[in-house]
Amino acid sequence: MTSKKKVGLFITLEGGEGAGKSTNLEYIQRKFIDAGHEVLVTREPGGTKIGENIRELLLHAKDQNISDNTELILMFAARTQHLYEIIEPALLQGKIVLCDRFTDATFAYQGGGRGIPDDRINTLKQWVQLGREPDLTLLFDLPIELGLERANNRSSPDRFEKETLAFFERVRKKYLDIARQEPGRVKIINSDNTSAEVHDQLDVILDDVLDNL
């Protein structure tokens, strides 16, 4: 039996509603496991008990007035617990951490979508992440109408999915801006394709990552 390889790697999956993050997590996980790595799969907001409670508030709260700043701070409250309790220990143990959404989502939704300035988000980011950054981010991109259609076929809309098309256009644009600014870290997956074609795109990126581990 080969022993498990020990190299911590933090990979985040990003993209708008219905872009295919959750669907492709399993495929990505399988690739790393087959290559002999230990994988931890988690998500944001959430990933811990308190984080999942915050997720419930943020995604499904009814009849509650959640201000933009409250939303932002709750995202980072869940994130600090997630880093402390789950992500950092897993990386220390040499695991591959696959996280369904992370801080790019905050820049895209609370920044691009809600209009909170980047520098305010950056203040919280520095405070919470203490220099921790994803090693690789897979940005699943597709036209928003298609993503919303896919998401609506899947489940009833959450608090964010009830937003306007203009909101989602701003989210998409912000994600693509981040990808342009950080091409080394952020790889764009064109999700307006069949699952097999999406897997082919993932193979190109992940085989390269695996070769270099």
Ligand SMILES: Nc1ncnc2c1ncn2[C@@H]1O[C@H](COP(=O)(O)OP(=O)(O)OP(=O)(O)O)[C@@H](O)[C@H]1O
């Ligand atoms: N390549 C594809 N072609 C057609 N349908 C797809 C494809 N990939 C995923 N789907 C379907 O689209 C829906 C949304 O996908 P998924 O739940 O993975 O999106 P997501 O990015 O996790 O969205 P959210 O941000 O809302 O969690 C699912 O029902 C999924 O089965």
Ligand SMILES: [Mg+2]
């Ligand atoms: Mg999902």
